[in-house]
Amino acid sequence: MQPKYKRVLLKLSGESLAGNEGHGIDFDTVLRICRPIKTCSLMGVQIAIVVGGGNFWRGRSSGQMDRTRADHMGMLATAINALGVADALEQLGVQVRVQTAISMQEVAEPYIRNRAVRHLEKGRVVVFACGTGNPFFSTDTAASLRAAEIEADIILKATMVDGVYDSDPKVNPNAKKFDTLSFMDVLNKDLKVMDSTAASMCRDNHIPICVFSLDDPENIERVICGQSIGTIVKEDTTV
Structure with a gap:
């Protein structure tokens, strides 16, 4: 497979790193997530997380x-996760740097x-921690x-579901999955892709989003190589 994108930003939820435990970090799970990241990095894709x-x-x-104060505590939680992801990548032989939005230079x-x-241009994976460094703003x-x-080509939002639905598929067995959506659809229908601030920023900066399932971490490589997985959110769904 050949990559479709040159530079991507991968959004990982904290829950995805917890495995079946549901809390904390399951390092075997983190390693499984990081293996396709390594594969894509070796293809020459520049990856930020x-x-x-x-x-x-x-x-x-x-x-x-x-x-x-609660949001500051959340920022510290993301720093723990960033270090865990960095350690897994390093164990797999990937060069990685962690950057934080609040100062913790040690x-x-x-x-x-x-x-x-x-760092990206040199082939290193960069993991961003501590959100924006400001309370009231989500990690999305x-x-x-x-x-x-960083002028990424796309945001890859790895989730616990295989795309965006018109209602919660865990509650409604007849929920409809979307293959493509416009940002206006997301905002007007209040679809739970990202919060409205994040979705508006992507729309204003012409950055598409791919929402896909991380149940199979190999989906990371599939999405980067352009396979039709999950839901694509972009400016105009007619093109």
């Missing part, structure tokens, strides 16, 4: 806690856009922002 933190902490379920590089692009928004900054 944004990780969530839901396997350790979900700010929206923090009860009466101050939202800003642990990882600070996020510097030009440095991140240079961070993925959209970083994709725009």
Whole structure:
């Protein structure tokens, strides 16, 4: 297979790193996810990754806690996950750098856009942690922002379902799956692809999104090589 894209941003949820445990990091699961990332990197694809933190902490379920402090705790959770992904990639022989949006220089590089692009150009995988570095912004928004900054060709949003549906397929067995959607469809129908801030940023910066299932990590390679998997969200579905 030949890659369709030169530079991609892969969005991994924290839950995807937890395996069957549902919380924490299952390192065997992380290794399975990282193997197709290595394969694509060896093909010459430049890969950046944004990780969530839901396997350790979900700010929206923090009860009466101050939202800003809860979001800062979530940023720290993403840093843990980023280091786990980096370790797995390194064990597979992949050169990788972790960059964080809040300063923790003893642990990882600070996020510097030009440095991140240079790493990508040298064939290194770059893992972005700590979201945007600001409370009230999701890691989906961070993925959209970083994709725009590094001029990624596409965002690959790896999820627990095989695409975007008109309703929850776990609740409604007759839920309809979309092969393609426009950003206006996502926003107007309030489809749970990304939050509205992230979707608007992708639309304004002409960055398509592919939503696909990570149940089979090899789907990462299939999507990068242009196979029709999941749901593509783009500006105009007529082209």
